[in-house]
Amino acid sequence: MDQDEGLASVDNIVTQFNTYEDFLDSQITTVDLYYLEDESLAHQLVELGYRGTGEILKREDFEARKAAVEIARLAERTQKKKKKEEEKEEEEKKKGKKKWKKKWKKKKKNNNNINNNNNNNKKE
Numbered sequence: 513m514d515q516d517e518g519l520a521s522v523d524n525i526v527t528q529f530n531t532y533e534d535f536l537d538s539q540i541t542t543v544d545l546y547y548l549e550d551e552s553l554a555h556q557l558v559e560l561g562y563r564g565t566g567e568i569l570k571r572e573d574f575e576a577r578k579a580a581v582e583i584a585r586l587a588e589r590t591q592k593k594k595k596k597e598e599e600k601e602e603e604e605k606k607k608g609k610k611k612w613k614k615k616w617k618k619k620k621k622n623n624n625n626i627n628n629n630n631n632n633n634k635k636e
Contacts, residue, residue, distance in 0.1 A: 525567055526578040532571045539563070 529535040539558040540551070548554050557563035559570065 523577060523581055525569060526574060526581050532574045535569065535574060 525535060529538065533555070536555045536558050540554045540563070544554050544557075544563060545551065548557075554563065559568075561568040
């Protein structure tokens with residue numbers, strides 16, 4: 513397993529579990545608890561890597577990765593929101609240009625009509 517795969521599995525762990533204790537609990541079996549008779553001892557064995565069914569992950573690493581995932585999630589949400597706002601602004605600009613063009617054409621048409629009327633009046 514290379515470093516990228518390791519980080520991906522850690523990211524999966526921190527997104528799957530809300531707390532470090534939830535992660536530790538997931539690594540402990542009922543048989544472990546039967547023989548150890550102490551949940552905190554079972555947690556310690558998992559933390560040290562002596563017991564567990566998956567990735568060895570210290571509390572500090574779990575919390576750091578959890579914070580990093582949260583920051584990445586917030587950054588992505590902010591980026592999506594900013595992109596939506598930019599798209600909305602661009603759409604409003606397009607609508608504004610269309611309105612301006614319509615007004616300009618209407619004004620130009622009115623001016624042409626007035627000029628035509630003036631020309632017709634002068635001929636009479």
